[in-house]
Structure formats: C-alpha cells, structure tokens
C-alpha cells in the first residue's frame with residue numbers, strides 16, 4: 001500500500017489549450033488513461049465522448065460569446081428555453097454568454113428552433129464539427145445572419161469588470177484527496193466534476209503499482225497508537241480488496257475500500273461558485289481534511305484573482 005499527502009493543482013495550463021485538448025485531459029482522469037494522450041488523441045477521444053453521450057466530460061470546456069441581436073424577441077426566445085447552465089449578462093440587444101460544450105449541444109437538441117441557439121451552435125460547429133456531427137439539425141442550421149456572434153478570447157474575458165467577470169471566468173482545479181473529501185465537494189451543484197473511477201480502475205494492475213493508495217490522515221500523529229490502528233486497517237483492507245479482485249470486478253471489490261482511499265477529482269466552476277465554496281469549506285465548521293486543501297487553495301485564488309477574492 002502507498003500513503004500520500006493530499007494536494008491540489010490549479011489547471012491554468014489548460015486555459016489556453018483548445019477545447020478538445022482540455023476536455024480530453026480532464027476526461028481521462030476517470031479511466032486514469034492519461035498515458036494515452038498524444039498529439040493525435042484529443043479529437044478521437046472527444047468525438048467518442050460526444051457520440052456515446054458521456055456528456056459530463058463535455059462540460060470541461062467553456063466558451064464566452066458576445067452576441068448582438070437585431071431584434072429583442074430573439075433574446076426573449078433564448079430566455080424562454082430556461083438556459084440554467086449558461087451565464088448570461090445583458091446590455092440592451094447585446095448579450096455576454098458563457099456555456100460549456102455540453103450546454104450548447106443540449107440547447108440545440110432540445111430547442112432546435114431558437115435562433116440564438118442556432119447562431120451559437122453554427123458558429124461552434126464551423127470550428128469544432130466533432131462536437132455536433134451526431135446532432136446536426138435535419139435541414140441544417142437556420143439563417144441567423146441578423147445575429148452577430150463573436151467569441152471572446154480568454155485575455156478579453158480577463159479584462160471584464162469584476163462583477164461580470166466572476167460569472168464568466170471559469171477555472172479548473174485537480175484535487176488528490178480522500179474519498180470523504182470528494183464526497184463533500186461534489187455536493188456543490190453549479191460545478192462540473194470528473195473523478196477517478198473505482199469501477200474502471202483495477203488497482204492490482206501494474207500502472208497502479210499493484211497496490212491501493214491512501215491519503216495520509218491529518219487527524220493522527222504519525223507515531224501515535226491511533227495512526228498504528230489506522231495503518232493496520234488500511235493494510236487489512238488492501239489485502240481483502242486484492243483478494244476479491246482475483247474472482248470479481250473492480251466495482252465489486254471496491255465495496256471494501258474506505259474513505260481514506262486516494263481519489264483524483266477535477267472541479268470546474270466559475271469564480272462566483274469558487275467564492276461560495278471557499279466560504280463554506282474554509283470555515284471552522286468545515287471538515288478538517290477539507291480545510292487542509294481549501295485554505296491554501298483560497299490563498300492561491302486570492303493571489304490570482306485579487307479583485308474577486310481579496
């Protein structure tokens with residue numbers, strides 16, 4: 001068995017990657033198949049996700065648009081679709097809209113007559129056809145020449161006024177923490193999540209070192225009796241897990257795995273939601289192992305986005 005410290009990484013390196021590259025990077029955490037990433041792998045991977053409807057993976061790429069409509073009714077029509085997964089700010093006939101690939105795809109699937117949805121999706125489809133190939137409207141996109149759609153580069157999003165910026169700027173964080181902490185983080189509904197799957201990962205495989213990895217518990221001093229009890233419990237658990245794997249699947253064997261198991265989780269959210277998460281998860285009432293990662297992460301965010309977090 002292996003014991004590691006909890007950690008986090010702000011995935012800002014993905015912010016300037018293409019949608020396909022960032023979606024692949026995040027998606028592969030589920031299968032722990034990051035070793036399969038190469039220069040050619042992103043498009044086949046995201047096409048497969050879109051085709052098979054593994055839609056939560058498609059939440060890991062968001063795009064911000066500035067959209068100007070010729071008519072007010074085109075904007076009203078968009079609001080009538082109840083677009084709860086879009087961030088929208090409005091100034092007259094101009095909208096600032098941020099959404100994930102999944103949000104735009106599903107708007108097209110369920111509201112194919114909405115002109116604004118057609119304008120956004122036809123813009124995206126021209127640049128990223130692999131996201132739409134299986135859901136294209138039978139008679140093609142509607143003529144939306146009276147709607148102007150411009151994609152905002154991240155550098156332009158970063159210049160938005162703070163009150164607008166915090167809704168549109170999304171940031172992903174990868175956590176390596178125990179299963180109890182991830183169970184709590186995934187309660188935050190406005191986020192998108194992808195998590196290492198204990199159903200797919202077989203920890204007896206060579207790529208996992210044929211062992212189970214646990215997170216160092218912050219509750220017990222390393223030389224204490226309590227630590228020794230915890231350590232023995234993990235050793236016994238690992239033995240039982242590996243024994244069960246000889247005759248059953250990972251999803252069956254994992255039923256003996258404890259909260260201390262190491263899990264990787266990517267959380268993708270806008271800055272408004274991160275503010276909410278920090279408020280709840282750094283307070284004295286929060287679980288100590290949660291505070292162990294959230295307090296330093298909040299400090300990191302305060303340095304990066306001082307206008308929002310200081």
Ligand SMILES: Cc1cc2nc3c(=O)[nH]c(=O)nc-3n(C[C@H](O)[C@H](O)[C@H](O)COP(=O)(O)OP(=O)(O)OC[C@H]3O[C@@H](n4cnc5c(N)ncnc54)[C@H](O)[C@@H]3O)c2cc1C
Pocket residue numbers: 187188189190276280281285286287
């Ligand atoms: C100290 C602590 C103890 C806890 N103890 C327990 C416990 O004993 N049992 C338990 O089950 N959970 C517990 N939780 C989890 C808690 O109940 C929330 O599920 C979790 O913190 C998510 O936060 P949230 O609901 O405020 O907002 P999020 O899910 O992060 O949503 C952010 C915001 O979006 C809005 N929103 C999202 N979804 C909806 C919706 N459906 N309707 C209306 N508004 C919405 C709200 O404005 C909300 O503030 C605990 C959390 C903490 C921090």
